[in-house]
Amino acid sequence: MSDSTIAQTINERTEAVKKVINLIAQSGRGDDLHDLRVLLINTTSLLKRDPGIEAAVDDLYAAAAALVRDASAGTPPSARSLRLLLSASDRFCSRLGAAADRIGPEPEMRFKGLEAAYAVQLERFSMNADLDPVGQVA
Template sequence: MTNKNIAETIGERIAATELVVEAIAQHGREAELRDLRVLLIGTMSLLTRDPGVEAAVDDLYAAASALVRDEASGAHPVARNLRFLHSALERFTERVPVLLGEEKTDDPMRLRGLDAAYAVQLERSAHVEDEDTSADIRSAA
């Protein structure tokens, strides 16, 4: 895969991510959150490891997850949470193209297992957030 193909693919994934994030901001559905997870994992699988991009991805997923939780509980999205979501999206869309300039595609083995590892990381963070929410609900009762 040439650098141009990778750049085009990542550009398409960023555009798709922006669409899914806007859908989450408007509707806050669990299905859209799953779509976001798949897009983020797929995008990360095309890149070499970068702590800044990983942090941006984690922030974006956490902000989207918070909106979906609010919607599931029947609460209207808080303006602050919407700002967090859009800010996290902006950081993600700024970080990934910067990393592309440094991207090396000579090693075809560099991506082995990255999809699975990142999926586990996202699942763990979602599970921890669910436990925190359950603890908050129990303490309120």
């Protein structure tokens, strides 16, 4: 994978993470948390191991899980939980961008099975997000 391709892929994954985080912040659904987990696994599989990214992934997932847990208990999200989620998302996205420049891609991309299927599904969802229910561009 060339440097420009890995940078483009990282940018796409960053945007996808931001979309899922916004969905979690708005509705706090468990399905969105599952989507975030799969997306984070897929994204981290693109790069060599990096402790900073792994810590950012853990923080982001923990903040999202806390928000979903509160929402499923019927508690509206507090300003603090939303702030923690958004700051964890920003931290993850900035570390991911920096790591892509610094450490480069895995020698062999580990993008198989469920990860590949999910990436296709997420891409279709993001393409259809710009359409209204009738299928016309909004």
